[in-house]
Every structure is written in structure tokens, then in C-alpha cells.
Amino acid sequence: MTGGVWLLRRLVASVAIVFAVITFIFILIHLAPGKPCSENLDPRVCTLLTRQFGLDQPIAVQYWRYLVELAHGNLGMSFSLRRPVWDALVETVPFTLQLAGAALVFDFLLGLGLGIYQAARVNRLPDLVLGNATLFIYSLPTFWLAPILLLVFGEKLGWFPVGGASDPIFCPQVDSLYCVADRLWHLVLPATTLGVVGAAGTARFQRAAMLEVASQDYVRTARAKGVPERQIVLRHQLRNALLSFITRFGLAFPFLLTGAVLVETIFAWPGMGRLAFDAILTRDYPVVTASALIASTVVVAGNLLADILLGFADPRLRVHAAADADVVTA
């Protein structure tokens, strides 16, 4: 099929997926017993809120109303945060994307680096030591690693800030180059915590991929022809590495968005994960549904983008790629 038709089909499918996600969340919320009137002890206020948000209507009516509001761009009012949902969410999205992006970059660079290094010294001591080390790190719970990083690099050595997303005095907003650097500085520890597990997985994967490619005929030929090792690595293996990484990161995306709750809590990073988590626990339905909506949209868009990139880069991969079950997403 041609590129255009394929793209259209994928777009329609993506929209359908997002729609399905919202419906699922909606049903899940309303299956459960209990009222959303969280803080107010005064029953009169509770009735007021119920009437305002139409919480006493049957589910179908509420669902329809929600969709109608959504079409108008109105995501509702958050009970617990006492402000419009859109305002609360939109502020968290840049932070979440920065953290996810940084984690992915860290994951890719460290993982690739380790993988190449290990493959170059395959089965010798550095390879074995690193192999076991990456396996160990790959198996660590992230919230176990976080306090250790904070203690060593934040408190004792003082190289990085102890939590927070920016310096509250000098950079409450990112409005200068200095503040960009400040944000990056604050990103290091949380992105490392989030990305290091992925990096270990990437390293293992890349090592295997490197070894497989290295034994292939065309690489052997190039080597025999006297092409410098560096060039071989760059031209063939790097490209493959990038492609396989793109294939795999689509799976990591959902976790990086709302599953990074633990990292966001410990490092006081004001991302979407924490927002969604608090909203779930306080049964703040508008925020929960909106988070699910935005998260799934980003995930689906990310996957679509990944597939498009792959499609351009390697026509052979233009099939729905099989997932790599190695990715640990907890």
C-alpha cells in the first residue's frame, strides 16, 4: 500500500485508540462505588458540587456531556486543585516531556556507549564486569536508587540539587540561557534514575545487536577491504542501533509519562505522573480522565512518529513491529 493510505489508516487507528482509552477510564471510574465529594464535610456543598458537575446523572449522560465539553476544549474543573483542569495539566506537560526526553537521551547514549564498548571487548574482563553490572542495575527498583543518588550526589557531594525542577530564586521561569542550564542541572538526577534501568536494557540489547552485525558478511568485507573500524561502527551499526531504539522506546513511553510517579514524588518534579496519581487517590475524575487523554495521545503520537521514522529509514520494517518483551516497565 502507498505511504499516504498507510498514514491515513494509522491516524484513524490512533484516534480510535485514544477514544477507546477515554471510554475505558470513564467506565472504570463509574463502575466503582462512592462519591467524589472529597474534602467538604458540609453536605450542602456536596450537593452543590454534584449538581454543578452533573454527578447524579446516569453514566451515559455524563459521558455524552464530557465528550461535548471536550469538543469545545473544556476539560472541566478539578475538585482537589480548585482550578480548571486544563491549567493544571498544561503546566505539567513541559516538565514531563523534559524528564521523559532527558531519560530517553540518557538511556540511548549510555546504553549505546556501553553496548559498543562491551561488544568491542567481547568476553574479556570489561565485558563480563559490565555485563553483570548492567544486569544488576536493570533489576533495581527505581525508588531504591533515588534516595541513594540524592544522598551521594545531592547532600554529601553537593554536585546536584536535592530535588526540585529549578532554582526558585534565580529561575522561577526559564527565561535565559542560564535558566536553561539550571533546568538541565536539575534534570540530571531524576533523568538518571529514570533512564538508568532503560540504559542497562539498551546496553544488553545493543551488545547483542553489535555482535550480530559484526559477524555479518558485509561488515567482514568492509573490514577486509581496510575500511577503518570507526567508520564501520558509525555507518552500519549506529544506524541500526538508532532504529532498534526507536522501535523499543514506543513501549517505554507510557511509563515515562504517568508511571514515573515515584521519581517525580521523590525529586519533587512537577510532572503529569504526580498530578494523575494525586487525582486518582482523591477521585478527582476530571483530572484523571484528562490525564489519561493527554497521556494516551502522546503515547499514540509517539508510536506513530516512531513508525513513520522507521518506515522512512528502512522499508523492511514497515510492518507492525513485534515487541521486545525485555523492556521492564515497572
Add this chain to the structure above:
Amino acid sequence: MTLGNWFALLVALVVAAEVVRALRHRALRQERWRRFFRLRTTSWGLGILTFLVLVALAAPLLAPFDPNRQLDIVHLTNRPPSWTFLLGTDPLSRDVWSRLVYGTRVSLGIGALGALVAVALGTLVGALAGYYRRWIDAVLMRGVDVGLALPRIFVLLMAVALWDGLPFAALVVAIGLTSWFGTSRLVRAEVLSLRQRDFVVAARALGAGSSRVIVRHVLPNAAAPIIVSAALGVGNVLLLEAALSFLGIGVPPPDASWGNMIADGMPSIYTAPWSTFFPGLAISLVVMSLNGAADGVRDALDPREAP
């Protein structure tokens, strides 16, 4: 730790080592077993897993104290490791070693149950999608896409938050219900390639019904990705349970699980790190061992894989 405990511990270690040794003997004679043990990590992984299963089974013999007993809340909280308390005590003056031992039962059980549900469901969906193809495949795989678009912690939190008094077993099943998507894709890919093979075509020609073909012929040959998924799935479930405990919705007190031991010990992590270090180490060890074992299974059953 009494002499009896030490003896039981020694016995468990020795038995685990012997089991691995016995299996390695098989490697001398059978090709498959030789491939299984190709990597050193697989032997270690298998050994550690066997040891932990034995620990879980023999918990009362290995634990000197009742894991839930608060021994002396005024004087024995956060004691460092010593001869009496092998791994120290936690902030509630409970023996960390005893809790770790009994926690093995809980954690491994949770891991096994969760992975079982996940693998069963994933295999079912993947096999159906791969075998029947066309619209069944399309519908099921779209469903998988939806499932993959939402992070598991999100859905699990919602289940817990919305159902007051959800029993923990139900939560474990829920973990399984949210973890099968990757497996289904793998199984589907495997089944897709297998259904063209001669023995399947022959079976169909001989008039075997679809379900019979799937169960008797296709699935056994698709065993590699299924077993590997199961092994890695247990690790995933363990890490997820630890995360849920940290968020306050894991195994309810006073029972110990590795996850809630870490959560309980968190406030004292800088002054008494042993109560979080050892359960964290245990989780890492299990996940590492499962990865090692999975590598071995992959090598044994699927020789096409890269070195």
C-alpha cells in the same frame, strides 16, 4: 539465629547447588541442555532461584523469630546486623532476616500468580490473533494497542483507589491482567510463522479442529517466547509490587513482602539502611536470576538467536 537455622540454611544452599550440578550433567549428554547452560549467568540464576524456592518452602526452619512480632519497640528498633539479628531490625523492631525469609513466600507467590495470569492471557490472545488472522487479529491487536497506551501503575492505582477494601489477591490478578500485552504480541508473531510449517498444514489436512491444532501442535513449538515471557514477567510483577507498596497499596501489614519491607524502612534509609537494602537486593537478585534463566531457555529452545 539458632544452630538449627544455620543448619537449615546450609542445607538449602547445598541442595540448590546440587540441583544445578545434576542438571548440568544432563548438559553433557543432551544438546538442548548444553545450549541452556552456555552462559555462566544461567547456572547462577538457576541456582539462586532454586535456593529461594527452598527458602520459601522451609521458612519456619530458617527464621528464628516470628516475622510479624515487634520484639521490643523501645530498645530494639533499627538495630544493625548482629549474631542475634542477622540482618538487623527494622523501625518496628522486627527481625529483618525472618521477614525476608517469610517475605520470599509472599513475593515469589505474587510474582508467580501475576505472571501466570499475564502469560495465560497473553498466550491465549496472541495464539488466537496469530492463528485466525484477519479481523480477529485486527480487533485483538487494536485492543493490545489500547492496553499498551496506558501505563500499568495508572490503571492499578485506579482499581485500588476506586474499590475500597479490594483484597490483595484481586490486586495481584489485576497486575496480571495489565501485563499480558507484550506477551500476546510475541506469541502472535511466533504463531504467525509457525502456522505455515509442514506439521501444522499436515494436521489441518488430516481434519484436526482449530483448537486442537493450536493447543497440540502450535503452542508447544511456540514455547520459547512463552517461557521467556513468564520468567521475565515474574520479575516485572515483583518490581511492580514493590512500587505499589511504596505508594502504600501493596501487601497489607503486618505481613511481610519484599516491597513493603522497603516501604516500611524508607523513613530510616539514611540512619538504618539495612531494612531497605536487603529486600531491595533480594528483588534485584531474583530479577537477575530470572533474566539469566530466561537467556538459557531462549538459547535452549531457539538456536536461531544471536550469541
Add this chain to the structure above:
Amino acid sequence: MLRRSAFSYYIVLTVATLGACERRGGCTTAGCGTLIDAAVVEPPTLLPPSTEDIVASDIAEQLFLKLADVGMSTNTVGDEDFQPLLAQRWEWDGPLTLVFHIDPRARWQDGQRVTAADVEFTFNAYNDSAVASPFRPKLQRIEKVTQRDSLTAVFRFREKYPEMFYDAVYHMRILPAHLLRSVPREQWRTAPFGRQPVGDGPYRFVRWQAAQSIELVADTTFFLGRPGIRRLIWRFTPSLPVAVQQVIADQADIREQLVTPDNVERAKAAKQLAIYPFRGNVYTFLSFNQRAPGDTSKPHPLFGDRDVRRALTMAVDRASLVKSTLGDLGQVPPGPISALVGIWAPDIRQLPYDTAQAARLLSLHGWRDHDGDGIRDKDGQPLAFHILVPSSSGLRKQYARLLQEQFRAIGVRAEIDELEGSVVAQRTGSGNYDTAILSRSNDPSPGSGITQSWTLAGFGGSNFGRYYNPEFERIVQRAISAPKRDQARTLWRYALETINADAPGIFLYALANVGAVHKRVENVQFRPDSWAALLRTWRIPPDRLIDRDRVER
């Protein structure tokens, strides 16, 4: 690999250079200074009547003025120990009428003068059920507030009692009528004013970065004196240990509550911190719901029985629990009060720790272990219940586990439900619980707190367990109206002994507050009922300014 290290080198170099450039600020005199408070929970709103949140109150303390406030002695009887704030002076015009004269220098931050109309408007708002202010019950005995002229506000009371002045001034922060009149009362909860407040206090609101920080800057023209510290920033870190770490690592200046002995030890070891203990104003208790969960017309199957409650209270070794979790930083309270309240006396009669008597009492009422499973039962029902705990409090979670074990020792099974704070508030508020570990913060006066939480007036309000003893109420009423201090003390003692005997809850601990503040700050005074009340008097001498103090913005 080389590429990656060059990349990070570049970042570090950039930060270092730019850091060296921008950090040298210009403010070098007195009246400079930036203090960062490592706070944990972000407040929902900064509109005073709409929230009881403590951090909101601390911030509102800097933004809005009360008419007058208690002094360091926190004496709430009469009016001699009160400090004038918005009200320059006052007098009594008859036994039930109080007249305040507003300071003509007071200004809202948009330039308008503060008038008596604001005072009248504020009282009406606090009293309006559409606003649903948690402070409303405390103002019940004030009949109305009127303005005699633009600078004179008149309070009229329904009855005469010793703490009339306290009630008139302590609970309300005066609000700008001209800015809030147009906001419909039922929308005050979510009003944008709550996220961008305009006040008349020593500090002005600058910005609120959601989930990150709230910044205030000093109003140099404040009529009661320019604040010593130029800038105050509350920074929100959801994890208490990390917040403490920020202060220890010198990335924050104030941590007003260290809570655990571990944190106090670590703070003491930090060279740049000074430790300030001050009387705590919080007590924590296990509340017994005396009505059936979900149906307040029927008694609770277990806790409706006074002897069961007494037995459970006697089964808990409260002193050891405090020792175990808090060491010296807490005490067992002799009733539902904190150390702040003057009626605290260690010899007030309480139920003793006596597991034998507890067991006997339970057996006497038919609760015996008939089926040998280690848990007592009666008519086939086990003696089991749930303990609700807010998941945000590590200390209370630890207490829940300790209590679970203490109850198990006498054959009672308790299950712990850790739920989000607002969900706990909802369940307890609607009476849908068995027991819950709750904290109350005391006003300096015992009267309003005890009435709210333990009498009929608190039904549907803070008296979640619906404890009602007419004898207790009579004594409390007499104690509140007692004209002399000694009479009041004796009556309060009697009241506390009565409530202790009824055991509507197990009074677990009263926290002793220990705060940590950076050493460079001078004149640090923590008023026991509100640590931030005197923030405007703190100073940093010019020779002790550090980098973050010097920023010129």
C-alpha cells in the same frame, strides 16, 4: 563515549560561567535576604476562609492582617496580652459590645485604604454557609459586626464569656471587600483570588509556580515596620525526608517541623543550622466511631460500648509507643489537648496501661476466643475492625502498625487502610469508618477546639466519632464561662478526667515541635501556636548575607 563526555563538559562549563556571571547580585544592605522554607504539602488556595491548611495559614499570616493577635504567652483570656495589628486600639462599649479602631495607615496592596467595611464584609463572608468556612463554628457567639464609620468596626456578642476578645480577633483575617464582593460566595473555594491574593500584610504576593513554589516579597512601606527579610519562598517537596535533606544540604533555610528524632539528629549535625524547639500545638489520637458506619442512627456494634473502648485504651502502652517513634520529641497527652494549651497537667487522671484489666473487661462482655484462632469473638463475630490512616503521614502509618500489634496481643484484630488524606477526611466526615488516626491542631484556647471536636456542637463537623456526654458538656460550658483563671483550670481538669474515662478515642501523642533555621538569621522567634506569625521580625545582618540573599529582583 568521547562525544558524550564532551557534551556534559560543555554543560558544566556553561553553568559554571553563567553561574559566576549572574549570581553576584546587588542587594547588600539590611532588609535584604531570601529565606526558603522546605514545605511538604502545597496548599489548595490562599483565600483564608476557604481552607484550614497549615501552610496556607502560614503564608496568609504574611499576606493578611488580623485585627489583633496573641502575644508570645498565647494567653487567650481578656485582652491585655494581645498585640494590635490592623486595629490600633479598642474599647468595650458595654458588656457585649466591642469597638475596634482601625489603623488609618493600613493599605491594601493595590493602594486602597483598609476600612471597617472590610471588617464587616469579612465577618459576613466567614459566616456565610455558601463559603462553608471551617472557621464558621468558632464565630458562633458573635452576633454581628457593623461599621460605625469608615475606621470603626463594632462587634456585638450573644453572651459574655472570658474569651470574647480572642474569638473576635483570632480566627478571621480581614479581606478586601472591594476585590471580593463581586465573587459569588459559592465560588470562593475555586476563586482565582485564592491563587493571586491581594492583602494588607507585611508581604506581597509575587508568584505561585504550581506544584513548585510560592514567592512573597516584603512590602517596604508596611505601616508597622519594614520586614527584616526581603523575600520568602515556600518550596514544595512531597517527600518529607527529601525536604529535610534540602535544608541539611543548604538548599533551603527553614524546616519548621523536623518530626522524627532521626531528622533532628541529622539537622543538629548540619553546621549551618540552628535548632529551635517550641511547644507543639498538635495532638494525635485514634478516634472510635461510636455510630454504625454509614448509619449514624444506630450505635457502632463494637465502639458503642463504653467498656470495649476503655478496654482497648488500656491495652495500649502509649508511653512505649511514644518512646519508640518519637523518643523525647513527643509526650502522651493527658487528654485531647496539646502542650500549647495551658490546662496541660501530667497528673490528670487517665486510664492506665493494664492489659490484664483490658482482657478481663473484654471477657466480661462476652468477647472470648471461642474458636481458638487467637482473636476474640462473640456470637460468631470476631473482634475486628479497620484503622484508617492518611498515607501522607509516615509517623501515623508507623503508629498504625504499632497499634495493630498491641491489639493483637489481647486478641483483637485490626486491619490498616492507608488512604489519601482527603479521602480519610471524607470517610471520617461522613461517619463511614471504624477507627481512624487523626491529628488536631489546637488553638491556644481549649474552649473552641474541645467544643468543636468532642461535643454535640461538633456533630456533622469535627466530632466524627459522635461522642456525646451531657455531663461533659455541662462541665465544659462552665469551664468556658468561668470568670477566674484558677476556677477554669479546675473545671477543665475535671472535664478532661471525664472524657478520659469515657475513652472516645485513644490520645496517642502530642508532638513537640523542633524547627531548623539557617544560623545566619537573627531574632528568630517561633510563636508556639503559629511559627510564622513573627517572621516579619526576623533579620539577617548585612555581614552574614550569602549568595541567595543578594539577588536584586
